[in-house]
Amino acid sequence: MPLLVMKFGGTSVADLDRIRNAAAKVRAEVARGYDVIVIVSAMSGKTNELVGWVNETSPLYDAREYDAVVSSGENVTAGLMALTLQEMDVPARSWQGWQVPIQTTSQHGAARFVDIPRANLDAKFAEGFKVAVIAGFQGVSPEGRITTLGRGGSDTTAVAFAAAFGAERCDIYTDVDGIYTTDPRITSKARKLDKISFEEMLELASLGAKVLQTRSVELAMRYKVRLRVLSSFDETDETSGTLVCDEDEIMESKVVSGVAYSREEAKLTLVTVEDRPGIAAAIFGPLADAGVNVDMIVQNISEKAQDSDKPVTDMTFSCPVDQVVRARKALEAARDAGQISYDTLQVDENAAKVSVVGIGMRSHAGVAARMFKALAADGVNIKVIATSEIKISVLIDRKYMELAVQALHDAFELDKAG
Amino acid sequence: MPLLVMKFGGTSVADLDRIRNAAAKVRAEVARGYDVIVIVSAMSGKTNELVGWVNETSPLYDAREYDAVVSSGENVTAGLMALTLQEMDVPARSWQGWQVPIQTTSQHGAARFVDIPRANLDAKFAEGFKVAVIAGFQGVSPEGRITTLGRGGSDTTAVAFAAAFGAERCDIYTDVDGIYTTDPRITSKARKLDKISFEEMLELASLGAKVLQTRSVELAMRYKVRLRVLSSFDETDETSGTLVCDEDEIMESKVVSGVAYSREEAKLTLVTVEDRPGIAAAIFGPLADAGVNVDMIVQNISEKAQDSDKPVTDMTFSCPVDQVVRARKALEAARDAGQISYDTLQVDENAAKVSVVGIGMRSHAGVAARMFKALAADGVNIKVIATSEIKISVLIDRKYMELAVQALHDAFELDKAG
Numbered sequence: 001m002p003l004l005v006m007k008f009g010g011t012s013v014a015d016l017d018r019i020r021n022a023a024a025k026v027r028a029e030v031a032r033g034y035d036v037i038v039i040v041s042a043m044s045g046k047t048n049e050l051v052g053w054v055n056e057t058s059p060l061y062d063a064r065e066y067d068a069v070v071s072s073g074e075n076v077t078a079g080l081m082a083l084t085l086q087e088m089d090v091p092a093r094s095w096q097g098w099q100v101p102i103q104t105t106s107q108h109g110a111a112r113f114v115d116i117p118r119a120n121l122d123a124k125f126a127e128g129f130k131v132a133v134i135a136g137f138q139g140v141s142p143e144g145r146i147t148t149l150g151r152g153g154s155d156t157t158a159v160a161f162a163a164a165f166g167a168e169r170c171d172i173y174t175d176v177d178g179i180y181t182t183d184p185r186i187t188s189k190a191r192k193l194d195k196i197s198f199e200e201m202l203e204l205a206s207l208g209a210k211v212l213q214t215r216s217v218e219l220a221m222r223y224k225v226r227l228r229v230l231s232s233f234d235e236t237d238e239t240s241g242t243l244v245c246d247e248d249e250i251m252e253s254k255v256v257s258g259v260a261y262s263r264e265e266a267k268l269t270l271v272t273v274e275d276r277p278g279i280a281a282a283i284f285g286p287l288a289d290a291g292v293n294v295d296m297i298v299q300n301i302s303e304k305a306q307d308s309d310k311p312v313t314d315m316t317f318s319c320p321v322d323q324v325v326r327a328r329k330a331l332e333a334a335r336d337a338g339q340i341s342y343d344t345l346q347v348d349e350n351a352a353k354v355s356v357v358g359i360g361m362r363s364h365a366g367v368a369a370r371m372f373k374a375l376a377a378d379g380v381n382i383k384v385i386a387t388s389e390i391k392i393s394v395l396i397d398r399k400y401m402e403l404a405v406q407a408l409h410d411a412f413e414l415d416k417a418g
Numbered sequence: 419m420p421l422l423v424m425k426f427g428g429t430s431v432a433d434l435d436r437i438r439n440a441a442a443k444v445r446a447e448v449a450r451g452y453d454v455i456v457i458v459s460a461m462s463g464k465t466n467e468l469v470g471w472v473n474e475t476s477p478l479y480d481a482r483e484y485d486a487v488v489s490s491g492e493n494v495t496a497g498l499m500a501l502t503l504q505e506m507d508v509p510a511r512s513w514q515g516w517q518v519p520i521q522t523t524s525q526h527g528a529a530r531f532v533d534i535p536r537a538n539l540d541a542k543f544a545e546g547f548k549v550a551v552i553a554g555f556q557g558v559s560p561e562g563r564i565t566t567l568g569r570g571g572s573d574t575t576a577v578a579f580a581a582a583f584g585a586e587r588c589d590i591y592t593d594v595d596g597i598y599t600t601d602p603r604i605t606s607k608a609r610k611l612d613k614i615s616f617e618e619m620l621e622l623a624s625l626g627a628k629v630l631q632t633r634s635v636e637l638a639m640r641y642k643v644r645l646r647v648l649s650s651f652d653e654t655d656e657t658s659g660t661l662v663c664d665e666d667e668i669m670e671s672k673v674v675s676g677v678a679y680s681r682e683e684a685k686l687t688l689v690t691v692e693d694r695p696g697i698a699a700a701i702f703g704p705l706a707d708a709g710v711n712v713d714m715i716v717q718n719i720s721e722k723a724q725d726s727d728k729p730v731t732d733m734t735f736s737c738p739v740d741q742v743v744r745a746r747k748a749l750e751a752a753r754d755a756g757q758i759s760y761d762t763l764q765v766d767e768n769a770a771k772v773s774v775v776g777i778g779m780r781s782h783a784g785v786a787a788r789m790f791k792a793l794a795a796d797g798v799n800i801k802v803i804a805t806s807e808i809k810i811s812v813l814i815d816r817k818y819m820e821l822a823v824q825a826l827h828d829a830f831e832l833d834k835a836g
Contacts, residue, residue, distance in 0.1 A: 016471060016474055016475055019475070050494065053434060053494075053498055054497070054498070054501060056434055057434055057437070057498050057501045057502050057505065058501040058502070058504060058505045061501055062500070062501060062504055062511075064511070065497045065498075065500045065501045065504070065511070065512055066497070066501075068493060068496070068497040068500075068512050068514070069493070069494050069497035069498060069501075072490040072491075072493045072494050073490075075486060075487070075490045075493075076468065076471075076487050076490050078486070079472075079483045079484070079486040079487035080471055080472070080475050080483075080487060082480070082483045082486075083472060083475045083476040083479055083480060083483045083484075083487075084475050084476070086476060086479075086480055086483070087475065087476045093480075093482070093483070094483055094486050096486070096564075098516060099562060099563075144517060145517075146514075
């Protein structure tokens with residue numbers, strides 16, 4: 001029997017009506033001949049309520065108890081979903097993490113999958129059960145304690161089950177109808193993609209992160225699980241949404257698939273840094289330890305200091321604006337400790353990052369030139385450039401961000417299909 | 419290490435403040451040198467919310483899914499209680515039913531204990547954990563599904579753990595401060611009892627049922643678990659509340675311990691019933707099948723029917739007023755089916771039951787006479803009388819109920835200790 005995994009997030013199971021709506025989508029797939037594994041989140045708001053109670057009880061909580069409390073929201077939805085399906089005459093039962101059992105590591109609050117044994121579910125499918133409803137986001141540790149997987153855990157649960165059970169596809173039902181070429185709020189020309197590769201999806205994090213957790217896409221890429229993102233609020237059929245899949249499955253030959261952005265970026269420059277082997281590690285080590293997410297890094301060419309023979313350089317990097325204070329403290333502490341030396345730290349808090357992403361770039365030259373030309377035509381000055389195999393990013397003044405996204409969306413003709 | 423079981427009901431853990439208050443009581447017992455097993459209910463209102471969702475989803479629900487959903491409330495409280503104790507520097511952890519594991523039968527919604535293995539908890543106590551917090555009301559079936567124990571399940575869980583672990587005592591914290599000689603709302607002379615025997619507690623159901631589930635008292639009696647009922651809202655010490663214990667432990671020699679009542683009773687009389695062997699079974703079998711809780715039964719002496727030689731009798735019984743319709747239907751159906759015959763069914767829906775209860779009755783004659791005299795002195799007419807070894811009950815007009823309770827409380831001097 002072919003098997004599908006269907007995942008419903010918190011807003012898709014927010015109340016009994018929405019659970020019924022989701023169950024109807026499951027029933028439709030059973031009618032098409034599938035066995036289905038349904039992964040459910042907690043009803044929206046429930047997990048926050050539980051997390052609030054834990055934080056109020058114990059600010060430095062025991063993560064094992066946190067997991068025991070917080071996982072209960074998914075258990076409720078799983079039972080209600082199974083009951084709803086039974087009401088629709090679909091043979092279904094619920095499974096909590098320990099019943100499968102979903103075996104994870106002992107890292108409470110951020111556990112990782114160890115194994116998802118098939119025996120228990122396979123036996124139920126063999127008995128004629130058509131649907132297994134799984135409480136997402138949870139598992140059980142080797143010590144027999146309940147674990148949770150951390151943010152986006154239910155998406156990851158869905159992908160892990162799809163991999164373990166060789167599912168034909170893993171459908172992620174959410175509150176948007178797919179992945180777009182860029183944010184439709186920035187340009188109405190934004191177009192829903194029918195397909196996108198795993199690699200592009202990962203690079204388009206800013207467009208997709210609210211839709212699909214990065215970790216679940218990584219897992220899907222590793223196990224070649226075809227992911228489909230679609231809306232739980234619309235009528236849907238087998239062509240709805242966006243398929244996230246291996247690039248071999250994608251026939252379209254667009255050079256660029258999407259334009260991503262990140263609005264709140266800061267550019268920091270350490271002026272006159274002593275240029276010696278290991279200086280990058282001496283700078284970025286303390287930043288990493290301080291939890292600063294350094295993104296783009298540019299090192300200028302080295303030159304001699306004015307009053308010495310020592311080679312010096314300027315080091316520029318970007319990070320989210322709200323991490324600037326932390327970054328400054330970490331750098332000053334490293335300087336005070338004699339680990340690094342610099343004259344001044346220049347901070348520009350008015351930056352934004354715009355990126356074009358596409359697997360086609362690998363075989364097409366001239367993408368960067370076309371990007372820079374489009375930005376120049378609109379008078380957008382580029383502060384920093386960074387490139388990867390399938391992405392080119394530029395740091396620009398924040399006030400030009402929308403303009404830049406629109407210009408690039410036009411330049412690469414993303415409003416046109418194929 | 420001596421061990422205590424402490425149980426906190428829904429109102430005692432209704433919010434984080436109350437959970438802290440309950441945890442402080444646990445900490446006090448740990449400070450006195452006890453290891454403690456804490457049994458918690460769901461925060462008040464939570465179970466009703468979950469039950470409401472299940473009923474709305476599926477009126478004829480799958481009881482296995484009902485249990486999976488409804489048990490989640492206790493899991494939340496257990497985790498929060500463990501965290502609260504940890505914040506007070508008391509080493510504690512939570513246990514869900516399947517983690518102990520609390521083994522029950524497969525009767526979902528009304529499961530019964532099969533075994534509570536000690537190994538897992540004993541190992542944790544040996545490691546230095548002082549408190550095991552157990553989610554009450556739940557267990558796990560031989561099939562690995564979550565079960566619930568039905569109404570009052572958390573009290574029963576507490577007694578079962580006290581029996582399994584040989585606890586010195588099982589303290590039931592609730593919203594009243596003990597068991598009274600009668601309902602204080604009916605007479606201000608009602609006095610809190612320091613001790614009461616298991617047998618009396620069972621007979622005083624109308625006074626104690628809201629405090630302590632009958633099933634948990636039965637279990638405590640069978641395993642000789644000393645139960646203490648006390649308030650979670652008052653300051654308490656080792657002398658607070660009422661101890662429910664074996665009669666050997668009770669030195670007081672009162673003949674009567676309490677006056678119980680049941681307000682909404684009906685008296686039904688089947689007039690001119692054919693009196694033959696098996697007639698009682700023919701009448702009360704269909705009533706039991708219809709779920710009618712028949713309480714007192716009186717059969718008048720037999721006489722000959724007017725127009726025949728067949729012996730006939732009148733059969734009187736009592737049941738709760740809200741079951742009269744059901745009782746009437748069951749009796750008429752039995753008559754229509756030819757299983758019984760009677761002339762008329764007389765129904766008096768204005769009855770109430772008043773009982774005096776005391777283990778001292780077994781060795782003291784004249785209790786019934788004293789009771790009837792006290793009622794007669796106040797002009798209360800008795801409709802039906804029923805006696806057991808430690809209880810005498812009378813059915814009277816409902817309007818005299820309060821008067822009768824007050825008269826009997828005075829007659830047996832229950833306002834005086836010892």
